Amino acid sequence: RGKSQKSSLAKDSIQSKNHTNFIPNNHSTVFSSKLKETPVTSKSNDILDNRLNQLDDSTKELLSYYRHKVETLTEDHETVQRRLDKIYDAIGNQESLSLELNQRDAEISELQRALSDMQNLTCSVNHEICVFDNITGYNILQGKLSLKRLG
Helix, strand or coil, rough: CCHHHHHHHHHHHHHHHHHCCCCCCCCCEEEECCCHHHHHHHHHHHHHHHHHHHHHHHHHHHHHHHHHHHHHHHHHHHHHHHHHHHCCCCCCHHHHHHHHHHHHHHHHHHHHHHHHHHHHHHHHHHHEEEEHHHHHHHHHHHHHHHHHCCC
């Protein structure tokens, strides 16, 4: 009877190792390979509890050790996942900031070209005003000279 229980436990252990999503810490719920939760019936829960109660102390200690190890690894996994999520968010934020910076650089270049065009236009207008003033000044002088000749 003891050997059959041990071989049954060994088979269960092998099946659980082959079962990719088995969580030994929670024996009330088993995850299928498609990650869908299926509740375990109370009868199978009683059988599992009965088998756990029949284990010797060293096996219980080993089981407890591995449960603790799984809990620790699960916590570590969650911590790493949170860090990865933060990194992912930071990268996304950095990419959006980089895109915004590139857009601002393009706007600055466009504004610099517009400013340069305005400066050129201002210089051109100032030159035309100077030329106009000179022409107007010459016209005034010619008018005064004409008046002196006539007068």
